[in-house]
Amino acid sequence: MNVLVYSGPSTSPSSLSHTLSTLRAVLLPNYAVQPVAPQSLATQPWASTCSLLVVPAFNAVKLAAGARGGAMPANAASEVQKYAERGGKVLVLGSAVRVQASRVRVSLAAGLETVTLADDGLLTLTDGESRLKFSVIPTEDSASEAPPGEHASLKLSDGSTLDGLLRSPNAAIDLQDLPDNEAGPTVLARYSSTENTGLVAGVKASVGQGAAAFWSMHLEYSPREEIAASILTKHTSLTSEDLKKAEEGRLRVLRETLSDLGLTLPAQSSSVARPTPQVLTAAAWRSGIVRRILNSLEVSELDSAGDKGYEVKDSNDTFVLHHSSAASRVLAVQGEERYPEGDPATWNPKHIVVFGEGELPPRDFVPRFDLRTYYAALEKARQEHKCPQNYPNLEWGVGEALLYGDVVTSTQTMLDKNMRLLSSLPTPIVSLASSQLTGRGRGGNIWLSPPGCLQFSILLRVPLSALPAPKIVFVQYLFALAVAEACRDPAVLGAEGARVRIKWPNDIYAEMPGTGERKKVGGILVNTSFGAGNVELVIGCGLNVLNPPPIPSLVQLLPPASERHPSMEHTLAAIMARFEPMWHAFVAARGSFEPFMDLYLDRWLHSDQLVTLTTVTPPRKVRIVGITPDHGLLRTMPEREGWGSGQGAEYIDLQPDGNSFDLMAGLIKTKT
16 A cells, blocks of 8 residues: 655655655555655546555745645645545644634535635645634745754643654644634644644544544654754754654654554564675576676676676666675675665665576575575476476576575666666576565556565567567566466465456456455566667566565465465466466467467456546446457447447547556546
8 A cells, every 4th residue: 555745846845855754764664655746646546545645844935936736736635635535544744734613514525616725725624524624834944945943842642742853933733713612623742832722733633534634843854864953953952862862752753643544554663774785596407597697798707806896887777796605795795885865776886696507595695585495496387387498599488597686776677777787688587676675666656565575577588570569568468467377376375366366457456355355466567678679578576475464465365274375486486487388479479469368358357347437528437348459458338328328339448558547446537
């Protein structure tokens, strides 16, 4: 599930940046925290996968200068109101809030028409039942790039105090407009510096079936980090020990607020992970793989490269290759390596320890993935699925060349953003990680990479003469089918694998035991690059295998008394062995999906599904009948509305690039 952070043109850049980093530290690995633009709020089906929408401080100067759409465009604010009314949760940080009582009870429809944005352009949420209206008011200091500079002390609802946090000057939750006999929101904290009971620091309130929490304090800023620490130490007598206690208190208050809003938090805040060295290995039964890979990068004998290793500079990353004899030293050195603050995607260099034929690293080097178990499982799975024993031109099978890292930035980025690797490496090569710092999903989304998630990318290369460009769209369908079939293997889920289904175009869903609820357990991303008559394909996949709740995963599909124990190693091996014969048949048929169509439609969720098509006016009910065999579009037919309606049986074919699909909610919208 996602935690979305609003990032409109009027948002304070500093507040946005600190909100993202703070929430990721508190919520990973249970939730993916990512920014969301106002256009996406207005037009995309975000609500069904959003556990919390967070609104950082607004930039008052930008608003005064007429930032487009005010604090939040009306169409986006309307969707936020709907989201909260229907059970969603909203958290507002770092802004003053005026709370008023409406004169009459407000219905959802009336509320959406009149109060999502107040007349002065302020973001406003309204609860129709309690008749309370919450207007978010930007403060002048939240306009600057730096944190606002007023120190404040809190008196929390449990009677304790918290000193050492920041707020914009005079920012507060203003309850003074509420009549004395009017029930107000739940007060979370008050300011120690004021006796005015009508001005408080934080409140929580119902909004329809959902809830919202409002903090005028800047809970997103750590008092121990710059520039907040400088402001606090300059203008107060707080010591470094005081700031340490303030940070502990800040995180405690934030975690309690998130829990009150219904989020399931990890046992403790995640520390910032650092990349670990990767290892390049190959199947012992296939000779020459590692040497071919090194030759493609023009790397000579590694044992002569010395302690510095062999450096390979590429367009996005710099790689340093080391001989296997240097493994322990490389692990120790990288553990002490200092990385700059900021985007982990920019951290370099990336170290790779190369193991030759028949060599595998010790388990302490790769503690979360047993390479010996994986290769043994792959050999068995290849035999069961009749994968080729020999290949022409010294080639090899899918999964027989593996680049693994315990913690990496992104398996997908490493392959598809480095042009030298992308165009030179012999294929197929699998890049696997136990954790990713910047995992990528479709449409620029973050792919959550918690422990227990199998995350990998496969580099393939094929001539365009064998796979015409219009047929590339089917690759994501083919791989989704391979994953669904692999889940049915005895080494993975066996019969319980029938619960794993395909959501068009590129998601893997599971029907959870007991409730039958369908939840996403995986996703697929395919990137392409063209050159020299070939197409390079990087297929990225994330599949939740062993995750505990609240993250749905394959292991949760098994009965409690089951003796079956799926593993990361056996699951990856099953996917590789299932995919390879499909891939060879697909390429041999020049990209025709016809041989797989019946099985695909049997495995997907959408046969005969009725959805609402909002790309036309007025919206129409259409029924999903399949995908087109030529271009892989979603094929629908208009639903007859009665005899003599005059509507024909024409097909309406839809492509994901031009439309936004929330098929689980039965909606197809136009992207704008």
